[in-house]
Amino acid sequence: xxxxxxxxxxxxxxxxxxxxxxxxxxxxxxxxxxxxxxxxxxxxxxxxxxxxxxxxxxxxxxxxxxxxxxxxxxxxxxxxxxxxxxxxxxxxxxxxxxxxxxxxxxxxxxxxxxxxxxxxxxxxxxxxxxxxxxxxxxxxxxxxxxxxxxxxxxxxxxxxxxxxxxxxxxxxxxxxxxxxxxxxxxxxxxxxxxxxxxxxxxxxxxxxxxxxxxxxxxxxxxxxxxxxxxxxxxxxxxxxxxxxxxxxxxxxxxxx
Numbered sequence: 001x002x003x004x005x006x007x008x009x010x011x012x013x014x015x016x017x018x019x020x021x022x023x024x025x026x027x028x029x030x031x032x033x034x035x036x037x038x039x040x041x042x043x044x045x046x047x048x049x050x051x052x053x054x055x056x057x058x059x060x061x062x063x064x065x066x067x068x069x070x071x072x073x074x075x076x077x078x079x080x081x082x083x084x085x086x087x088x089x090x091x092x093x094x095x096x097x098x099x100x101x102x103x104x105x106x107x108x109x110x111x112x113x114x115x116x117x118x119x120x121x122x123x124x125x126x127x128x129x130x131x132x133x134x135x136x137x138x139x140x141x142x143x144x145x146x147x148x149x150x151x152x153x154x155x156x157x158x159x160x161x162x163x164x165x166x167x168x169x170x171x172x173x174x175x176x177x178x179x180x181x182x183x184x185x186x187x188x189x190x191x192x193x194x195x196x197x198x199x200x201x202x203x204x205x206x207x208x209x210x211x212x213x214x215x216x217x218x219x220x221x222x223x224x225x226x227x228x229x230x231x232x233x234x235x236x237x238x239x240x241x242x243x244x245x246x247x248x249x250x251x252x253x254x255x256x
Contacts, residue, residue, distance in 0.1 A: 001231040007166045007169070013242070013245040013246070013249060014205060016249060018204075031247065037053065037056055039209050040077055041056040041212075042209055042211050043080060043189075044076045044080060045215075046189065046212055047190060049076055049077075051066065051069060051073050051074075055069065059078065060077060072113055075111075079108055079112070080190065080194075082108050082111070083194050084194070086108055087195075087197060087201065091201035096155075096157075096202075098152075098153075099145055099149040102149070103119040103120075105194055106187055107119030109194070110186065117185045122138050122141060122184055126182055126185065131222075132226070133226035136182075141183045144181045144183070145181065167203035167205055168205060168208075168238050168241050171196045172233060172238070174199055175192045175196035176222065178195060179222060180225070180226060206241060206244035206245055207241075208237050208244065209240055210236070211240075220232070221236050
């Protein structure tokens with residue numbers, strides 16, 4: 001499927017947003033807080049967290065615990081917020097993320113939850129519940145991740161030179177291939193979504209939030225990708241970027 005028209009549509013909105021920038025400081029802070037909560041809530045909910053949006057906000061903004069909810073869910077929210085900070089720090093630099101950056105990102109995701117496996121490649125075979133895809137053996141993971149990091153560097157150079165994959169397409173591929181390798185015991189999905197958004201931010205695009213209500217479509221698109229058909233996954237990510245662009249454009253319109 002040719003996604004060129006969709007990417008052109010996204011680029012037209014991004015160009016319009018660039019013309020309207022910057023948001024005023026108050027609106028920018030409000031929108032960032034909203035997106036951080038949405039990103040954290042949805043990414044963790046996809047993995048099974050029962051924290052609601054409002055509970056996620058309470059944990060992140062007020063540092064409070066929510067009665068009746070497991071400690072691990074509080075840690076997942078706090079860790080994800082810290083990981084967003086790391087993503088934003090890396091996004092301010094032009095260099096593509098390295099293998100060490102990915103390990104550091106994963107270390108934040110599992111901090112105080114599973115310190116023994118945080119930032120460490122898995123040492124055993126894993127299986128994905130509900131999927132026919134079998135990730136590579138643990139022995140193959142270091143080599144696959146070295147190839148993955150080399151791909152990030154190469155495609156980053158291509159992007160800087162104005163050639164190769166469209167930035168949204170590159171970010172979607174990066175997300176998919178990290179999940180396909182499944183290099184960690186746990187936290188693969190959250191790390192992949194964080195890395196995807198790091199690449200989008202570096203390229204000047206807004207983040208893509210995979211909504212929990214789209215979880216079934218998201219998993220189906222990933223499964224199709226494992227079978228060699230990535231069109232549905234690319235479309236899902238592009239639509240997520242488009243939604244966030246609409247939020248930014250609406251905010252700039254309110255200030256005009």
